[in-house]
Amino acid sequence: MSKLWIVPTPVGNLEDMSFRAIRIMKEADLILAEDTRVTAKLLSHYGIETRMQSNHTHNEHRNLDQLIERLQDGTSIALVSDAGTPGISDPGFLLVRECVKHGIQVECLPGATAFVPALVVSGFPCDRFVFEGFLPQKKGRQKRLAALSTETRSIVFYESPYRVVKALNEFREVFGGNRLVSVSREISKKFESTIRGTIIEAIAHFEKHEPKGEFVIVLGPEKEEETVNSE
Numbered sequence: 001m002s003k004l005w006i007v008p009t010p011v012g013n014l015e016d017m018s019f020r021a022i023r024i025m026k027e028a029d030l031i032l033a034e035d036t037r038v039t040a041k042l043l044s045h046y047g048i049e050t051r052m053q054s055n056h057t058h059n060e061h062r063n064l065d066q067l068i069e070r071l072q073d074g075t076s077i078a079l080v081s082d083a084g085t086p087g088i089s090d091p092g093f094l095l096v097r098e099c100v101k102h103g104i105q106v107e108c109l110p111g112a113t114a115f116v117p118a119l120v121v122s123g124f125p126c127d128r129f130v131f132e133g134f135l136p137q138k139k140g141r142q143k144r145l146a147a148l149s150t151e152t153r154s155i156v157f158y159e160s161p162y163r164v165v166k167a168l169n170e171f172r173e174v175f176g177g178n179r180l181v182s183v184s185r186e187i188s189k190k191f192e193s194t195i196r197g198t199i200i201e202a203i204a205h206f207e208k209h210e211p212k213g214e215f216v217i218v219l220g221p222e223k224e225e226e227t228v229n230s231e
Contacts, residue, residue: 002072002075002076002104003076003106004095004104004105004106005024005078005108006086006107006109007021007024007080007086007109008080008109008111008113009021009082009112010042010083010112011112011113011187012188014042014045020109021109022046024078025078026048026050029051030051030070030077031053032067033053033055033080034082034086034090034091035082039082056091064094068102071099071104079092083114084114085111088133089133114158114216117187118156118194118218119154119156119218122184122196122218125221130153130154132148133156133157134159135157142170145170145171148174149174154218154219155218155219156216158215158216160215161213161214164183167217168181168217172199179199179220180220181196181198181202181217181218182194183218184215184216186213186214189213191213
C-alpha cells in the first residue's frame with residue numbers, strides 16, 4: 001500500500017538514527033529531501049541507495065499535485081528534512097495536509113527533534129510548555145512577542161547564531177531581565193552546551209562568547225530563580 005512516511009533524521013550525531021528509520025528509507029520508492037546534498041551524506045553513511053528528490057520551501061507548492069498523484073498510484077515515499085522531524089520548523093506540513101485530504105496513509109516515526117532535549121535539560125517545567133519555533137524575522141515579530149508576554153508556561157524558541165543576542169535583548173524588554181532562560185546549542189553534536197541563568201546573564205555571556213551553531217532557547221516560567229552556569 002502506498003504511504004507517506006515521515007522519517008526523523010539526526011539533529012547532530014548520526015548514531016541517533018533508528019534501525020526502523022534506516023529500513024523505511026531503504027524500502028521506500030522515493031526519498032523527499034529538504035537538501036539532497038545533506039541527505040546524501042546520511043544515505044551514504046548507512047548504505048541507502050533509494051532515489052532522492054528535493055522538497056523544500058521554494059518548491060513544495062509546485063511539487064504537491066505531482067507527489068499526490070504518485071502516492072495515489074502506489075508509490076511509497078519517505079519524507080526527511082536536513083535534521084530532526086519534518087514539519088517541525090521544516091517543510092512537510094503541506095504534503096501531510098494534502099495526503100490527509102486525499103485519504104492517503106501517513107505515518108510518522110518517532111525520533112529526533114532539537115527542542116525536546118533542550119527543554120528537558122533546561123530544568124524548567126516541561127509537563128506543559130509552548131513551542132514557538134522561529135519567530136518572524138521582521139514583520140510580526142514584536143506582535144508575536146507581545147502576545148506571549150502573559151504566557152505562564154515554559155516557552156521554546158529556535159534561533160540562528162546571528163540573532164541570539166538580538167532575541168535575548170528583545171526578551172529582556174518583553175519579559176524582564178530577571179526572567180530565567182536556558183540556551184542550548186549544537187544539540188547532540190561534539191560542542192553541545194547549555195547556558196542557564198537570567199536573561200541579563202545570558203546576554204552578557206554571549207556578548208563575550210560569539211554564538212556559534214544552532215540554538216534552542218527555553219524561556220522559563222515566571223518566578224523561577226537560579227544563577228547562571230554552563231555544562
